[in-house]
Amino acid sequence: LASVAGATEPKPNILWISCEDMSPDLGCYGDRYATTPQLDQLASQGCRYTRAFVVFPVCAPSRSAIITGVHPGTLGTMHMRTGDKGYEAVPPPDVKCFPEYLRAAGYYCVNHTKTDYQFAAPFTAWDAPKGDWRNADRKPGQPFFCVINLAISHESRDWDIKQVSHNPAQAPLPPFYPDTPKVRRGLARYYDQVEKMDGQAGDILRRLKEDGLADSTIVFFWSDHGRGLPRYKRWPYDTG
Numbered sequence: 279l280a281s282v283a284g285a286t287e288p289k290p291n292i293l294w295i296s297c298e299d300m301s302p303d304l305g306c307y308g309d310r311y312a313t314t315p316q317l318d319q320l321a322s323q324g325c326r327y328t329r330a331f332v333v334f335p336v337c338a339p340s341r342s343a344i345i346t347g348v349h350p351g352t353l354g355t356m357h358m359r360t361g362d363k364g365y366e367a368v369p370p371p372d373v374k375c376f377p378e379y380l381r382a383a384g385y386y387c388v389n390h391t392k393t394d395y396q397f398a399a400p401f402t403a404w405d406a407p408k409g410d411w412r413n414a415d416r417k418p419g420q421p422f423f424c425v426i427n428l429a430i431s432h433e434s435r436d437w438d439i440k441q442v443s444h445n446p447a448q449a450p451l452p453p454f455y456p457d458t459p460k461v462r463r464g465l466a467r468y469y470d471q472v473e474k475m476d477g478q479a480g481d482i483l484r485r486l487k488e489d490g491l492a493d494s495t496i497v498f499f500w501s502d503h504g505r506g507l508p509r510y511k512r513w514p515y516d517t518g
Contacts, residue, residue: 297430302328341395375402431475
């Protein structure tokens with residue numbers, strides 16, 4: 279931390295674009311059914327992680343590990359929705375949300391709308407709970423760590439499947455699913471939401487470019503776990 283805080287070279291900005299309930303169902307991962315031109319373009323300018331796994335196949339335990347670097351089984355955040363059961367996990371004093379270290383190193387840290395760590399995020403974790411690098415309280419030229427969470431691919435968005443734009447007949451059916459019209463429409467609906475999410479990610483990247491920050495910002499795109507469909511989310515297989 280001391281070496282970072284005392285560095286004379288400009289610190290890179292860091293942008294996290296996170297999405298929910300999504301496996302690597304992107305064109306850049308070889309999925310021909312996916313319509314994801316914005317994220318495919320981002321991948322062509324950087325690198326893809328092809329052997330990456332989350333520690334839990336459901337959101338809140340996974341997010342607690344991402345923000346602290348501590349496994350949920352160690353931290354006590356492994357049971358989904360601890361807060362709903364009358365208690366929340368309490369991290370020990372030596373466990374920090376890592377944006378606290380970035381703030382100490384001079385970063386402006388903003389998390390757009392979602393934490394969901396299984397514990398209450400301390401007030402020292404973030405400069406702002408919403409917005410982005412354009413927030414008025416960010417100092418001119420101050421490096422930033424910005425998290426923008428896109429919820430449109432969440433499983434709850436797949437329940438209304440009256441209309442789909444992807445052709446259900448062409449949906450890549452997992453071998454453990456029955457080949458029925460309802461299953462195919464559900465998959466098509468999921469890919470529709472992924473396409474919309476790709477457009478939202480593209481809008482974020484365009485704003486970054488408009489502000490002249492694209493070349494000084496490290497961009498990560500990630501999902502909290504696998505698809506919000508049976509045998510994916512909540513199931514501790516590779517799919518989850």
